[in-house]
Amino acid sequence: MTDSGAYQTLVYGDIETTPKEIVKYQEQINTDIATILDLPTGWNASKNHATYTVEETLKRAKELTTIKTRQDILWVGPVQGGQHLDLITHSAKEMGKLPFQIYALGSPTPVMEQYLFDTLVDMILTAKKSLPPDKPLHLFGAGHPFMFTLAVALGCDLFDSAAYALYAREDRYMTERGTLRLNELEYFPCACPVCTGNDPDKVKAMEKMERQEILAQHNLFVSFSELKRIKQAIIDGRLWEHLELRAHGHPALLQGVKKLHKYKAYLEKQSPITKKTGFLFFSSLGLIRPEVVRYRRRLFQRYSPPRNAEILVLLPQTRMKPFHKSREHRRALKEILRKIDAKIAKVHTCTYAAPFGIIPPELDEVYPLSQHEVTTPLDAETVTSVAREVTRYITKMNYKRIVLLQNPEMWKGKIATACRRACKRKKIPLNLYTRENFFIRLEPTRARSQKNHLKN
Ligand SMILES: [Zn+2]
Secondary structure (H helix, E strand, O other): OOOOOOHHHHHHOOOOOOHHHHHHHHHHOOOOEEEOOOOOOOOOOOHHHHHHHHHHHHHHHHHHHHHOOOOOOEEEEEEOOOOOHHHHHHHHHHHHHOOOOEEEEOOOHHHHHOOOHHHHHHHHHHHHHHOOOOOOEEEOOOOOHHHHHHHHHOOOOEEOOOHHHHHHHOOEEEEOOEEEEHHHOOOOOOOOHHHHOOOHHHHHOOOHHHHHHHHHHHHHHHHHHHHHHHHHHHHHOOHHHHHHHHHOOOHHHHHHHHHHHHHHHHHHHHOOOOOOOOEEEOOHHHHHOHHHHHHHHHHHHHOOOOOOOOEEEEEEOOOOOOHHHOHHHHHHHHHHHHHHOOOHHHEEEEEEEOOOEEEOOOOOOOOOOOOEEEOOOOOHHHHHHHHHHHHHHHHHOOOOEEEEEEOHHHHOOHHHHHHHHHHHHHOOOEEEEEHHHHHHOOHHHHHHHHHHHHHO
16 A cells, blocks of 8 residues: 655645656556545644645545546545544545545544544544445554554554554554553563564664664564454454453543543444354443443333333342343242232333343343343442433333332442432332342342252
8 A cells, every 4th residue: 555645745844746646656656555645634723724625635536537547556535624523524525425445534643643542533433424334444644553443443444554663763662552662671571573582681782773673573563463353353242342451551542432432322323233242341431332322222212011011120130141030030029029919910020230221021131131241349330320221211111110129239229219219200109128138038048059059
């Protein structure tokens, strides 16, 4: 792939060449993927200047068909606009109408250099939303492995390859978690052939050219390793888990991932319905996950409780899944029915569970309601979010009475508060039981069965 050299105009000012020359040159050197001479917007460009760069780039993009002579080269259509999101939308929409095989987002280099990953998220997703979804997106200037996962999760497919060499020139050692400086290293935290055959002191003592080559080889090795890890994570259905792991490598990167909250509906729309693996929920960051967003939306759009259900019994999540088949739930339900003196036909027993909210028994074997693992104790944001879902469910559905089995250790009374609020609004009665009190009578049975379990 060849770049057009357009970025040099930002660094060195005007360059003495024409868009036509750049097209012809790339055809002559027989490149596989070529880029038109666009006009990069740059960072902190005024709205007027940014508009000019967008329009001029579009004009040059339209001219390509009259200049190019070969049909076997893939052409890249650059999207401009800088941090002006409305201009990115306009640029992406118009560029998307032109017959390019690949699109690219311009101007993110200064954003990445300043670690403004939340701004980068805005820029990439704004472009992505207006570009043809079936065409690859290249991210100009992105060559550091520590942000590849974020870029891939946002829908980028191609990266720049200059970074590994540029970093090596400045004695910078790339890792998948950030950059280290050669002179600060006592150990190479890497098992690539270059690092296993050398130690930092040996490399520090080398001549500049030799040192640069060693570092460049290592940098390239980490970049490829990370790309392979990402590809495997996609195959395994674990890209989000990999993203959370990388996000914790730097606060700015985590800030970028948190920004995805703003785009969670869009991300959900683009994500597969099922995966071959269950998912891992670590913290409230996982509330942005497409699986969670999708379940919560669809529950209210597509589900209605059984017609004869009058009493909603809410039980806390259990370690065993599906929840409604767990021993704890069967016992709790039996005890509750006895206490409230109700007929089973009128009772609808649901689970309140992190991160989803309310899970009816008819659904709790559907992916991913039984195919996930959750870290406990839950963080406050997750508790609040599930409590909000509980309020929403009771308010929306038409039960005549709510019975809640609390688990204060895990939910800190938040689910009870949510039920109280919803019942008051609906003017229906609420019965509260707490788990400790509730299970006192059941303790001996539980101990016996645990013993049996061990024997088996
Ligand atoms: Zn290495």
